[in-house]
Amino acid sequence: MINGTIFKQTLHANVKLWLMFTIVLTILQVVMIAVFDASTLTDVSHLVEGTALAGMLGKTTLLGMLASTFYSIHGVIFPIIFIIMTANSLIASQVDRGSMVYLLSTPTKRSTIIVTQAFYLIVALVIMFFMETIAGLVTIQVFQSDTDIVVADFVMLNVGLLLLMFAISGISFFFSSYCNLTKNSLAFGAGIQIAFFLCQLLSSVDESLNVLNYLTINALFDTTAILDGEHYWWKLIILFGIGLVLYIASLEVFKRKDLPL
Amino acid sequence: MAMIELQNVTKDYGDSRGIFNINLSIELGEAFGFVGTNGAGKTTTIRHLMGFLKPNTGTVQIKNLDAWQNAAEIKQCVGYTPGEIAFPDVKTGWEFIHQQAELLQLTDLSFANQLIERLQLDPSANIKRMSKGMKQKTAIVVALMADPPILILDEPTTGLDPLMRAEFIQIIKEEKGKGKTIFMSSHMFEEIEETCDKVAMIKEGKIITIEAISSIMSNEHQQFIIEFSNEQESTRFMQEKLDSVAISHTMVSVNIENNILNEFLAILSTYQFDNLTEQNHTLQEQFYHLYSGGQSHD
Numbered sequence: 001m002i003n004g005t006i007f008k009q010t011l012h013a014n015v016k017l018w019l020m021f022t023i024v025l026t027i028l029q030v031v032m033i034a035v036f037d038a039s040t041l042t043d044v045s046h047l048v049e050g051t052a053l054a055g056m057l058g059k060t061t062l063l064g065m066l067a068s069t070f071y072s073i074h075g076v077i078f079p080i081i082f083i084i085m086t087a088n089s090l091i092a093s094q095v096d097r098g099s100m101v102y103l104l105s106t107p108t109k110r111s112t113i114i115v116t117q118a119f120y121l122i123v124a125l126v127i128m129f130f131m132e133t134i135a136g137l138v139t140i141q142v143f144q145s146d147t148d149i150v151v152a153d154f155v156m157l158n159v160g161l162l163l164l165m166f167a168i169s170g171i172s173f174f175f176s177s178y179c180n181l182t183k184n185s186l187a188f189g190a191g192i193q194i195a196f197f198l199c200q201l202l203s204s205v206d207e208s209l210n211v212l213n214y215l216t217i218n219a220l221f222d223t224t225a226i227l228d229g230e231h232y233w234w235k236l237i238i239l240f241g242i243g244l245v246l247y248i249a250s251l252e253v254f255k256r257k258d259l260p261l
Numbered sequence: 262m263a264m265i266e267l268q269n270v271t272k273d274y275g276d277s278r279g280i281f282n283i284n285l286s287i288e289l290g291e292a293f294g295f296v297g298t299n300g301a302g303k304t305t306t307i308r309h310l311m312g313f314l315k316p317n318t319g320t321v322q323i324k325n326l327d328a329w330q331n332a333a334e335i336k337q338c339v340g341y342t343p344g345e346i347a348f349p350d351v352k353t354g355w356e357f358i359h360q361q362a363e364l365l366q367l368t369d370l371s372f373a374n375q376l377i378e379r380l381q382l383d384p385s386a387n388i389k390r391m392s393k394g395m396k397q398k399t400a401i402v403v404a405l406m407a408d409p410p411i412l413i414l415d416e417p418t419t420g421l422d423p424l425m426r427a428e429f430i431q432i433i434k435e436e437k438g439k440g441k442t443i444f445m446s447s448h449m450f451e452e453i454e455e456t457c458d459k460v461a462m463i464k465e466g467k468i469i470t471i472e473a474i475s476s477i478m479s480n481e482h483q484q485f486i487i488e489f490s491n492e493q494e495s496t497r498f499m500q501e502k503l504d505s506v507a508i509s510h511t512m513v514s515v516n517i518e519n520n521i522l523n524e525f526l527a528i529l530s531t532y533q534f535d536n537l538t539e540q541n542h543t544l545q546e547q548f549y550h551l552y553s554g555g556q557s558h559d
Contacts, residue, residue: 009350009360013349098343102364102403103349103364105340106336107336107337107366112333259313261343
């Protein structure tokens with residue numbers, strides 16, 4: 001089902017972008033953990049008490065701070081941009097440019113192409129978050145050894161974020177497989193994610209905007225629930241399900257559609 | 262045995278764009294030419310052969326396999342050059358050729374090397390900076406290198422210089438000599454005339470004629486255009502018992518049976534004329550004739 005030649009070519013064409021985003025994401029994670037100082041944050045949260053920003057700062061533990069910053073802003077938007085660019089280049093842009101024709105003029109099945117490209121995107125995300133998590137754990141050991149941190153919660157935050165990105169990558173990959181034109185693939189494959197991201201961001205700013213939380217799948221990655229040990233599994237399972245369904249849909253839609261090659 | 266067969270194939274894109282009720286049958290070892298203006302439906306037809314498009318109605322079969330259902334399987338015996346060239350994201354021509362060879366599970370590149378040499382291609386060049394002709398040559402090498410029994414070529418000589426075009430035609434003739442079935446679309450009528458056994462013309466998505474090249478090229482009689490030195494000569498010539506038509510004051514078109522060519526030349530020698538040209542009875546002429554007034558038949 002996975003074609004080595006196609007995978008090699010995909011890796012070759014996309015690995016630089018992946019490396020860039022992985023490095024940026026890892027550095028962000030490392031810096032945010034390294035500079036954390038519980039006392040400073042308490043001061044700041046006193047300053048902004050009662051304003052819109054108070055909601056965004058959240059709790060003053062290291063993980064609480066990370067949950068309301070890295071795990072809802074930086075760690076979300078950077079991988080989203082990576083996903084949007086990569087998903088489009090994996091299928092839609094090759095159909096749009098016409099270079100897909102060379103794969104399909106060999107005895108390569110359409111399903112093999114989709115499975116191979118989906119495999120690349122998923123593996124790229126898994127390794128990206130794996131490296132970011134390892135870097136985070138090392139940084140915690142080095143800079144926050146005297147802070148009290150539940151490592152399992154930290155790992156779960158990353159697993160949750162990975163599952164959110166799996167679902168989001170499913171959306172982009174689906175539109176990349178469905179659309180024959182890059183502009184359409186990007187319009188849907190990027191527009192929806194950005195809308196989800198903004199909904200989630202706005203809902204955390206003020207109570208009155210909480211309703212937006214119901215409009216975004218990002219809310220299914222419930223950092224508060226993870227840190228408070230509430231039931232969060234079902235939400236993560238839904239994220240996984242969304243991703244899985246979309247990847248399968250991508251395969252089916254690509255097998256059936258007309259290709260203007 | 263029909264290697265390629267289209268039966269009542271229709272793909273309607275609306276606004277009378279698309280292809281309608283196409284019936285074609287290409288036999289084993291036959292070279293089949295496919296001509297038509299831009300947008301007439303050549304590429305749409307070829308995309309059906311390649312299994313990229315699913316027909317609204319009708320069936321497309323290659324080696325008795327459905328071109329849509331069994332697309333991947335069929336590619337084991339099909340070489341294809343697309344009408345538009347967009348290479349994947351690789352660096353050099355070699356990288357591309359090797360990648361395609363891997364996908365084709367081809368290990369022996371000796372035929373590819375032969376083609377590269379004959380087409381004077383330099384595959385070590387950066388593929389993005391290649392000229393149109395170079396890219397086309399690369400596409401041709403990739404389509405032919407696995408020695409597939411069926412070749413589907415969508416305007417394969419676009420961008421080739423006249424020397425390379427001649428070399429390409431030579432290669433196609435050799436491939437045909439090996440017994441391959443060839444389906445080739447082209448704008449260049451000479452190409453089709455030189456390589457193909459049969460030709461189909463498509464207009465507004467409909468096949469308007471399918472004919473053997475030999476019957477189009479039949480030359481039992483020939484047509485000449487004579488440009489006389491002055492009007493008197495021209496008028497005098499018109500009184501000869503020949504099948505002639507005045508084109509202008511001094512120009513006459515005359516239709517001569519092959520068996521009276523000598524007589525014709527004897528008559529002509531008594532006239533003063535500036536120019537004598539032979540009009541070849543060609544595919545091009547047929548094409549213009551059919552395209553200007555041709556009725557389509559289904």
